[in-house]
Structures are given as C-alpha cells and as structure tokens.
Amino acid sequence: MHSWTDTLRFAFQPVINLSTGGVAGLEILARPETGDVLAEARRDPELDGRLALLAVRAAAHKETLLPLHVNVFAGTLADLGGLTPLHDAVRQAGRLPWEVTIDVGPPFTHVPQPALLEAVSGLRGQGFRISADGVGDGDIPLRLLTDMAPDLVKLDASLLARPTAVRAMRTLCDGLGALLCVEGVETELQCAAALSAGAQLAQGDLFAPPSRLPAVDVYVPPRSPDTAPNPRSGPSIREFVRPAALLPATASAGQVRALLTGSPEVSGVLLVDRTGVPVRSVHRSRFLLSMSGPYGHALYAERPAAKLGDPPRTVGIDATAWEVLDVVAVGGRSRTSDDVAVVDHHGRCVGVVRLADLVRSLAESRVEEAAGLNPLTRLPGSDAITGEVDRCIADGRAFALSWLDVDHFKQVNDGAGFAAGDELIRSVGRALQRAASGSTRVGHIGGDDFLVLADPEELDPLAASVLDALWSASGRPVTLSLATVICAPGSVTDHRQAAGWLAPLKKTAKSLHGASWVLGHAGLPGHEVRRGSGAAPTRAEWAAAEPGTG
Known part of the structure; x- marks a missing residue:
C-alpha cells in the first residue's frame, strides 16, 4: 500500500x-x-x-x-x-x-x-x-x-x-x-x-x-522612471537586500572553497556564530587567490576559514543606501567590493547588499532627477514635489504645500527685459533654497511659479525670509505672493486634492496688495490672511510706480 x-x-x-x-x-x-x-x-x-x-x-x-x-x-x-x-x-x-x-x-x-x-x-x-x-x-x-x-x-x-x-x-x-x-x-x-x-x-x-x-x-x-526611489530621503536598504551565503564560524577553508566553486554567483561568504551574528567576512576573489597560490590548498584547506577572512562590515536593517555607502567608504580601497552584511535588531544576518546595486540605483535616480530639473533654476519640477506629497500622504504625515510667484511678472519682463526677469527668478529660487531646512523641498514648476513642501512648523521662518526681502528687477520694486494649504493626516487622498485646496488660496493671495500670504487648511472652510491687505494694484497703478513713469 x-x-x-x-x-x-x-x-x-x-x-x-x-x-x-x-x-x-x-x-x-x-x-x-x-x-x-x-x-x-x-x-x-x-x-x-x-x-x-x-x-x-x-x-x-x-x-x-x-x-x-x-x-x-x-x-x-x-x-x-x-x-x-x-x-x-x-x-x-x-x-x-x-x-x-x-x-x-x-x-x-x-x-x-x-x-x-x-x-x-x-x-x-x-x-x-x-x-x-x-x-x-x-x-x-x-x-x-x-x-x-x-x-x-x-x-x-x-x-x-x-x-x-x-x-x-x-x-x-x-x-x-x-x-x-x-x-x-x-x-x-x-x-x-x-x-x-x-x-x-x-x-x-x-x-x-x-x-x-x-x-x-x-x-x-x-523599472520605469516614475517608480525610481527618492534620492533625497535615501532609499531603504531593505530594497537591496540579497540572500547571504552563510557558514558556521567554525567552517574550514575547504568548506568555504567548496561553496564558492559550486556557486559562481556567490561573491562572498559570511561566517556566523550560533546565533546568526556575522563574525568574519570571506571575499570570493581574495580567498580563492590565497587558496590557489603555491601550496595554498595544502596550507589552508583544513584550517579555519576565519583566518582568511576580514571583520564583517554591517549595517542595520533600518539603514538607508547612503549610510551603506558611508560604511563602504571607511577603510582600505581593497574592500570596496566586499558585500555589506545586513543585520536585524538582534544582530543576526538577514542578507547582504552589494555596492553595485546601490550605485546603479542611486545613479539612475540622480539621472531621473537631473532630467526633471528646471534649466533656469536647477530646481526639481512639479513631478518631484507632487511625488513627495503623495509619500507624505501614504506615510500619514502632516505637511504644508505652498505656491509662490512674482506679482505682475509679465510687466517685469515687459519693463525690465527678459534677462532681468530670469535673474529675478533665479534669485527667488536661491532664496527659497537657502531658507529650506530639514525636510523642506523646493520646486520650480515653470515661469515664475514655485512649489514648496514643508513641515507646518517650518512655515514662518521660510515665509519671512522671502516675503520680507526687498525684491527688484532693474530698479523696479517687486513683491511676491504666497499661498499655503496645511494638510493634516487623512485630509487629502493625493497631491491632486491638495492642489485643489491650494488653488483658491492662490487666487486670494493674488488679490491682495503688496507682499501677501494666505493660509488655509484642507477640508476646512475659510482662510487666514497673514500678509497683504486690500485689493491688488491694477496694471496701470503698477506701471505708474515704475521708475521714470507717471
């Protein structure tokens, strides 16, 4: 049976x-x-x-x-x-x-x-x-x-x-x-x-x-560009973990050699203690070179493989790709190709990461980021900022999304010339970058329009740094308008909904006189005018204020 x-x-x-x-x-x-x-x-x-x-x-x-x-x-x-x-x-x-x-x-x-x-x-x-x-x-x-x-x-x-x-x-x-x-x-x-x-x-x-x-x-x-990792915050090392080739710390050089020769895809072996904590790292090329030298096999085959290994390079499972690069950068150049062991909160090895994987991913993300930069200010475009907004929403974090532009920018170009207008935009972009702190992201979405993503508590110093400055183009005074929507966790579902709440605030800010700032909250009616008052000047009034006119 x-x-x-x-x-x-x-x-x-x-x-x-x-x-x-x-x-x-x-x-x-x-x-x-x-x-x-x-x-x-x-x-x-x-x-x-x-x-x-x-x-x-x-x-x-x-x-x-x-x-x-x-x-x-x-x-x-x-x-x-x-x-x-x-x-x-x-x-x-x-x-x-x-x-x-x-x-x-x-x-x-x-x-x-x-x-x-x-x-x-x-x-x-x-x-x-x-x-x-x-x-x-x-x-x-x-x-x-x-x-x-x-x-x-x-x-x-x-x-x-x-x-x-x-x-x-x-x-x-x-x-x-x-x-x-x-x-x-x-x-x-x-x-x-x-x-x-x-x-x-x-x-x-x-x-x-x-x-x-x-x-x-x-x-x-x-992998499409839309799914490239975020280069600013740094991709998590979890995304790059490969299986590790593990042997007990007591393994002989002969056992390591048998594993390496039978598995050409393995770049190195980690020797671990009984609890899984890495104690030595055996690099494929250096190890096989030692074993293939004169009398190498006879000398080392029965000896502990640990004698031919190096102290392991380790990172925690919560590390970012940039932190791994910092680990690789420490020490001699001869070990830059070594696998880095990834350990859990108990110190046990859960895999390895290879430098080639990190460099390729980070390089691809940098290329994609560079392709999306505005050629005038070298700031990222709207896709980068809206992608960050969606990540904030997915992570359940509160955030403030702001739109800023130059008042009557067409008249700036008409009166002062395109070169002066371009220099003004570059100056505003530099000021926003200098004012950015912590996780604040600044984007230039075209023309004189900028997007700023920040933590709500970072708003006041950022707004003051750009709105209090005395802006001009070829001697003509210029003011800026700022609109901000604060999005609490769960108040919006994606960046489009956040932009929908921002649009009427932008219209209100543009209707005010002088440097203006209007702030609202997603999902709540009303808004707060933090800067500016009355109605914005008409085109004729703005032109009358230009040097040499009126």
Missing part, C-alpha cells in the same frame, strides 16, 4: 526583490499528484507539520543556497505549540533557522490567538523569520497582525486595484519593521502598481511560475 508521501512532490516559486531584480528567496509549495493533501492538512495539524518538514528536506535535495519560505497553517502552530522538530530538520539539512521564513497562513478564525502568538514567539526565538500570508484576501484581524509583528507581510494581488490600501499596509509594515510582498503578480501592470504602492518584494507567474527545480532565470520588467 502506497503512502500519500509517495505521490507528493514539491515546487519552488521565487520571491523577487523589486529593487535589485534578484531572487530573495524560494517558497516551497506542496504539489500532490493525487488527492488534496492541503485540505487534509488544514484539518490535521500533525499532517501540516509533517509537510513543513518534508518541504525543508526537499529543498536540501536541490542544494539551493537561497532562503526558504515554508507554509504552515495558523491553526497548526496554535495546536502544536510551534514546530519543535523543524529546528532540527533545518540544521540536518545544512541550513540555519534565520535562512527560513515561516509563512503563517489563513484561516485565522477560531484559532486561539494567545496560543498562536506564543508559538510564533517560540519560532522567532529559535531564529526563524515570520511572514503573515494571505493578507487582504484572508481573515487575519488587524490587531493579531500587529501583535505577530511579522518580518514580512504577503498581500494578495487583488489589493493592487486598491492602491490606497496597499500604501496603508506599507505604512503599517514600516512601523512594524516588516517588508511588504505582493503575491500572485501576473502582469507588468500589476508589477508597476506594486512598485508604485511601495511593495519591496513580489512573486507570481510574471517572474517565474512554480517549478520542480529552483528558478535560475527570472523575468523582471524594467
């Missing part, structure tokens, strides 16, 4: 890093040839636990070095109090617990939450990473999701039709210290939507369908 395990096979589907285009891990999927073992496993925790063990062993047979994702029903963890045999199975397979993510999946209804949370805590204590699976199409309560504090949240692709929900989940993930992954991506439009909504990882048939052999080649659509 044949057991159900005789007809059970496993398939592997890659999890893709959307920033690097590389494979960040492999999800192991049970594929029974007969029967519905998954339906049985949902009812039988012991069976589900056995499937998890078999999945790890199946991956060991494929000799993949990639991190693994193993599926387990939430009820199984609560019923069994965790997966006690899994830790030993992972070690026997030559893997380390922190290379394995437990995808905890629905249903969550009727699962005793205290027991589930206790099991999750136990797995995390052993070093396993935790993923909340099926979010958005499943039944996990939001409170339970936050209590689990997963390392990864997997969203159903159906939520991409509701980008506000995806952005909100990205905000939640940032607060939990988790990555956001979208499952079931099948089209390039869905991939672009996942990127623009803030997802860092994705999986689906677009990249590679599940297969019996771990995918070597995956398809990742080219």
Whole structure:
C-alpha cells in the first residue's frame, strides 16, 4: 500500500526583490499528484507539520543556497505549540533557522490567538523569520497582525486595484519593521502598481511560475522612471537586500572553497556564530587567490576559514543606501567590493547588499532627477514635489504645500527685459533654497511659479525670509505672493486634492496688495490672511510706480 508521501512532490516559486531584480528567496509549495493533501492538512495539524518538514528536506535535495519560505497553517502552530522538530530538520539539512521564513497562513478564525502568538514567539526565538500570508484576501484581524509583528507581510494581488490600501499596509509594515510582498503578480501592470504602492518584494507567474527545480532565470520588467526611489530621503536598504551565503564560524577553508566553486554567483561568504551574528567576512576573489597560490590548498584547506577572512562590515536593517555607502567608504580601497552584511535588531544576518546595486540605483535616480530639473533654476519640477506629497500622504504625515510667484511678472519682463526677469527668478529660487531646512523641498514648476513642501512648523521662518526681502528687477520694486494649504493626516487622498485646496488660496493671495500670504487648511472652510491687505494694484497703478513713469 502506497503512502500519500509517495505521490507528493514539491515546487519552488521565487520571491523577487523589486529593487535589485534578484531572487530573495524560494517558497516551497506542496504539489500532490493525487488527492488534496492541503485540505487534509488544514484539518490535521500533525499532517501540516509533517509537510513543513518534508518541504525543508526537499529543498536540501536541490542544494539551493537561497532562503526558504515554508507554509504552515495558523491553526497548526496554535495546536502544536510551534514546530519543535523543524529546528532540527533545518540544521540536518545544512541550513540555519534565520535562512527560513515561516509563512503563517489563513484561516485565522477560531484559532486561539494567545496560543498562536506564543508559538510564533517560540519560532522567532529559535531564529526563524515570520511572514503573515494571505493578507487582504484572508481573515487575519488587524490587531493579531500587529501583535505577530511579522518580518514580512504577503498581500494578495487583488489589493493592487486598491492602491490606497496597499500604501496603508506599507505604512503599517514600516512601523512594524516588516517588508511588504505582493503575491500572485501576473502582469507588468500589476508589477508597476506594486512598485508604485511601495511593495519591496513580489512573486507570481510574471517572474517565474512554480517549478520542480529552483528558478535560475527570472523575468523582471524594467523599472520605469516614475517608480525610481527618492534620492533625497535615501532609499531603504531593505530594497537591496540579497540572500547571504552563510557558514558556521567554525567552517574550514575547504568548506568555504567548496561553496564558492559550486556557486559562481556567490561573491562572498559570511561566517556566523550560533546565533546568526556575522563574525568574519570571506571575499570570493581574495580567498580563492590565497587558496590557489603555491601550496595554498595544502596550507589552508583544513584550517579555519576565519583566518582568511576580514571583520564583517554591517549595517542595520533600518539603514538607508547612503549610510551603506558611508560604511563602504571607511577603510582600505581593497574592500570596496566586499558585500555589506545586513543585520536585524538582534544582530543576526538577514542578507547582504552589494555596492553595485546601490550605485546603479542611486545613479539612475540622480539621472531621473537631473532630467526633471528646471534649466533656469536647477530646481526639481512639479513631478518631484507632487511625488513627495503623495509619500507624505501614504506615510500619514502632516505637511504644508505652498505656491509662490512674482506679482505682475509679465510687466517685469515687459519693463525690465527678459534677462532681468530670469535673474529675478533665479534669485527667488536661491532664496527659497537657502531658507529650506530639514525636510523642506523646493520646486520650480515653470515661469515664475514655485512649489514648496514643508513641515507646518517650518512655515514662518521660510515665509519671512522671502516675503520680507526687498525684491527688484532693474530698479523696479517687486513683491511676491504666497499661498499655503496645511494638510493634516487623512485630509487629502493625493497631491491632486491638495492642489485643489491650494488653488483658491492662490487666487486670494493674488488679490491682495503688496507682499501677501494666505493660509488655509484642507477640508476646512475659510482662510487666514497673514500678509497683504486690500485689493491688488491694477496694471496701470503698477506701471505708474515704475521708475521714470507717471
């Protein structure tokens, strides 16, 4: 009589890093040839636990070095109090617990939450990473999701039709210290939507369908300029993490050599202690050069590989790409090509980043930023500012969006000439840049129009610096008009709605005499006149004030 395990096979589907285009891990999927073992496993925790063990062993047979994702029903963890045999199975397979993510999946209804949370805590204590699976199409309560504090949240692709929900989940993930992954991506439009909504990882048939052999080649659509990372705040290092090649700190040089020669894509090996903390970094080229020298193999093969390594360069999982570049810049030039280890809040290695990935991404973002600069002031255009506005909204931050322009600028050009008008615009742009502080962003959207995005508390000094200045063009006095809308969290849904609230404030500011400033609040009626009074002068009145006229 044949057991159900005789007809059970496993398939592997890659999890893709959307920033690097590389494979960040492999999800192991049970594929029974007969029967519905998954339906049985949902009812039988012991069976589900056995499937998890078999999945790890199946991956060991494929000799993949990639991190693994193993599926387990939430009820199984609560019923069994965790997966006690899994830790030993992972070690026997030559893997380390922190290379394995437990995808905890629905249903969550009727699962005793205290027991589930206790099991999750136990797995995390052993070093396993935790993923909340099926979010958005499943039944996990939001409170339970936050209590689990997963390392990864997997969203159903159906939520991409509701980008506000995806952005909100990205905000939640940032607060939990988790990555956001979208499952079931099948089209390039869905991939672009996942990127623009803030997802860092994705999986689906677009990249590679599940297969019996771990995918070597995956398809990742080219990244459009609209989804380029923000170069000012600095992209998070989470977007660039690659799987790390890990060996115990006690590994011999021969073991490291066998790993490197069998895996040409591996650029280096990290030696970690029993808790997963990196203790030495072995660079591929330098190590193999030492081993290939005269008597190199005879001298080093049985000796600890740590003797041929260097102190690891590490950054925290919350670091930005710019901080990694600072780490790389410290030390000798011989180590600029070394991988940088990324560690979690316990110091355990969760992956590596490569300098080439960072440089390429940051260079692309700089090119895109330069292409959008106004040629007169070298300030970014409206797209850069409105993109920042949308990020503020997605992050749930209050912000102040201001519009500023030169009063009667056409008359400035007519009376003083285009050269004087251009110099005036450049001067206003420089003044705004000098006044900008903290996270303030200044944009030149064309002609004499500027946009300023700032924290509300930064408004007063910025406004004073430009409105109190004595402006002139070829001796002709010039005044500026400023309109500001303050947007509290939840008051607007996107930059277009913020601009809609700003438009009438701009019209009011232009109707006032002298340097003017009108301030309003999105979603609330009325406005406050902070500068200016009465009606603005007519064209004839303005012309009469010019030197040599009237």
